[in-house]
Amino acid sequence: MTRIVRAFRRAALPLISYYAITLALPVANGAARADAFLDHALVVLVVPPVAVLLTCAAGWSTRVVANLTFLGNSSRKATRLRASTPHSHQQQRPASLTTRSPASQRS
Numbered sequence: 001m002t003r004i005v006r007a008f009r010r011a012a013l014p015l016i017s018y019y020a021i022t023l024a025l026p027v028a029n030g031a032a033r034a035d036a037f038l039d040h041a042l043v044v045l046v047v048p049p050v051a052v053l054l055t056c057a058a059g060w061s062t063r064v065v066a067n068l069t070f071l072g073n074s075s076r077k078a079t080r081l082r083a084s085t086p087h088s089h090q091q092q093r094p095a096s097l098t099t100r101s102p103a104s105q106r107s
Contacts, residue, residue: 004056011052
């Protein structure tokens with residue numbers, strides 16, 4: 001299931017509620033006969049789905065930039081780590097593993 005479909009499913013209940021209040025109630029009260037209602041209905045029907053799509057696009061672009069930044073940093077970091085890591089025959093244990101803790105020195 002794509003992210004867009006999931007976004008519309010998450011927005012379904014709020015959108016239905018919004019449409020009921022902004023469209024169904026005026027229609028029930030007889031406002032549908034007015035010319036301004038058609039303009040209002042068009043905006044109400046178009047803007048929320050476009051907002052959901054724009055939010056999905058913004059999230060997608062944020063993920064793309066974050067992944068590109070992460071990949072760029074991780075490859076530079078990996079190069080630095082390889083250059084600074086001693087060869088396997090030169091590796092030493094960290095000082096925290098070679099020294100005894102105060103509790104073990106007492107016994």
